[in-house]
Amino acid sequence: MMDFIYQAQSPRVVFGRGALQHLEREIDALGARRALVLSTPPQATAAHALAERLGERAAGVFSKAVMHVPIESAQAAREVARQCQADCAIALGGGSTIGLGKALALTSGLPIVAIPTTYAGSEMTPIYGITEAGLKKTGRDPRVLPRTVLYDPLLSSTLPVGLSVCSGLNAIAHAAEGLYASDSNPILDLMAEDGVRALVQALPVLHQQPQQAEARAQALYGAWLCGSVLGQVSMALHHKLCHTLGGSFNLPHAETHSVVLPHALAFNLGHAPVAAQRLARAMGIGSPANVPGALWDLARDLGAPTSLRELGLSAEDVDTASALAMTQQYPNPRPLTHRAVRHLLQQAHEGIRPS
Ligand code: NAD
Structure with a gap:
């Protein structure tokens, strides 16, 4: 048997077909009231539908997530979060959207609920990446780890x-x-x-x-x-x-x-x-x-x-x-x-x- 160190490090995970129905409960469990929903442009319709469903719990939608998290997009998301007085963010999408959520968490401290729609796995890691002047810098920080992850297989069925x-x-x-x-x-x-x-x-x-x-x-x-x-x-x-x-x-x-x-x-x-x-x-x-x-x-x-x-x-x-x-x-x-x-x-x- 090898020597090892083990330290559990995981967001709260809610897994199951239809797990998205528990989103309101999970936002409440964080003590949050106004969620900013994040997505890429192609997933904007789904993000707006989610915000509509959340009603008063939704503070707004920022649907400009792109691959590799350009710093300008992270700054814009932070500004929108400030203006709409969001107290949490919901990242609905793959690694690009969850990456934007992480960049937001890093500088604003907002808790993130991740709803992954690809298999990239970013939602389970404290690793973030931000691209500035063409150079992607990555780092590890426990603050960027989503607080809750909702895994709903129904959402990935639209993935080509x-x-x-x-x-x-x-x-x-x-x-x-x-x-x-x-x-x-x-x-x-x-x-x-x-x-x-x-x-x-x-x-x-x-x-x-x-x-x-x-x-x-x-x-x-x-x-x-x-x-x-x-x-x-x-x-x-x-x-x-x-x-x-x-x-x-x-x-x-x-x-x-x-x-x-x-x-x-x-x-x-x-x-x-x-x-x-x-x-x-x-x-x-x-x-x-x-x-x-x-x-x-x-x-x-x-x-x-x-x-x-x-x-x-x-x-x-x-x-x-x-x-x-x-x-x-x-x-x-x-x-x-x-x-x-x-x-x-x-x-x-x-x-x-x-x-
Ligand atoms: P992505 O998030 O860029 O998504 C690819 C495209 O698929 C986007 O246009 C998106 O809108 C669309 N899409 C996603 N889910 C969909 C669905 N269910 N139905 C229809 N369209 C859908 O791709 P990705 O591979 O998930 O993420 C890649 C990025 O994530 C890279 O920047 C990578 O570096 C990062 N990443 C980071 C970590 C980490 O731990 N930090 C881990 C894995 C990946």
């Missing part, structure tokens, strides 16, 4: 199939890197393994039947587990590469995770045999050595992108991205060299199946 698949693979990436994190513990390993199992079972069903309620619930359950892992341990090479590709080359978040994960695991799992065994067990495959290839096959079979080239990364960018990914040191099961990282990114760029 392609994004559902990539978002689910994004969640699997959190669990996979959690399984070989230097600061993990047995509880998080259990969560990671079950999170991967739930998602690997649910995604093929969603691909065929996007409205299948049980598969939506199973995927969201997996997203909760994987997000919990992300929030509590250090991530390694895979997340570093995706952060670089998203932040510096503007590649789409979930799709980038889908492409890079099999390659990052092919690089790392030989140096993390226990993690490889747990992933193989969760995925229902016999040999741990087949995990990267099986994940690549899963992504391809479910119509997810398999190359960075199709996401818009140029051949020249592979060099720059490799250099950028090597600029900071971070724990990784396998020692990193520029040559090896470049090779990994080249394989991912071309969409070659890892063997």
